[in-house]
Amino acid sequence: MGRKPCCSKEGLNRGAWTAMEDDILVSYINKHGEGKWGSLPRRAGLQRCGKSCRLRWLNYLRPGIKRGNISNDEEELIVRLHRLLGNRWSLIAGRLPGRTDNEIKNYWNTTLSKKVLLPPQGSNHSGFSNQLQLQAVASPPPPEDAAPQTRAARSGPRRCGAPR
DNA sequence: AATGTCCTCAACCGCTGTCCC
DNA sequence: AGGGACAGCGGTTGAGGACAT
Numbered sequence: 406m407g408r409k410p411c412c413s414k415e416g417l418n419r420g421a422w423t424a425m426e427d428d429i430l431v432s433y434i435n436k437h438g439e440g441k442w443g444s445l446p447r448r449a450g451l452q453r454c455g456k457s458c459r460l461r462w463l464n465y466l467r468p469g470i471k472r473g474n475i476s477n478d479e480e481e482l483i484v485r486l487h488r489l490l491g492n493r494w495s496l497i498a499g500r501l502p503g504r505t506d507n508e509i510k511n512y513w514n515t516t517l518s519k520k521v522l523l524p525p526q527g528s529n530h531s532g533f534s535n536q537l538q539l540q541a542v543a544s545p546p547p548p549e550d551a552a553p554q555t556r557a558a559r560s561g562p563r564r565c566g567a568p569r
Numbered sequence: 570a571a572t573g574t575c576c577t578c579a580a581c582c583g584c585t586g587t588c589c590c
Numbered sequence: 591a592g593g594g595a596c597a598g599c600g601g602t603t604g605a606g607g608a609c610a611t
Contacts, residue, residue: 421579421605443596459597460580495599510600511578 418452422461426451430458431466464505471503475512483509484521 418426433449439462441448442455451458464470475483479501486497494506494513501509 419581441596442598454581455596456582456598457580463598464579492600506599507579514601515577 416452417446417454417457419457426453427461427466430462434462434466460507464507469503470505472508475504479504480517483513484517487513487517487521 429449429451433445433451437448442459445451445455445458446453449458453461465472482501483497486500490496492510494510498504498506498509
């Protein structure tokens, strides 16, 4: 269906964001709010595609984002939720306030997947406490992820296209 | 000190689901 | 009802830093 030609448009910046681009994006969103990602870059004066702006905002610039220092409890919770949900990173992130799906996905792929593959030490594979995981698994998700849930019912893992 | 290899993480890409006309 | 536009998701890539030789 009507898929946009994506980010390969000529004349758009790619790669790491500069502090100036961040400033422009943050001030624009603070003024006009989120949404309309397709037209946001043009209106904000950014040489980026809308998807890039959205990703930057959601994963790094949004208020309340926690970066790094994933605690043992959070780590355990990620492992538990991954067992329950599989690679539903957005759902897992919804249970971890301040964490983003991209960060959790990266953390899983680089660190946790290796830990989980290691032989378990004792009944609880890494000696985690049960506090966070119990409350997260047993309780309903926080209200702010109620809306994105509609996106969660996806048709399983997909392969991306040809490598770059 | 120089070089090679591994690891981490920010960002991109392609796809699907939903909304709206 | 059909199709375009938009929003969001998950897999993957690549640059750069850390570490090993």
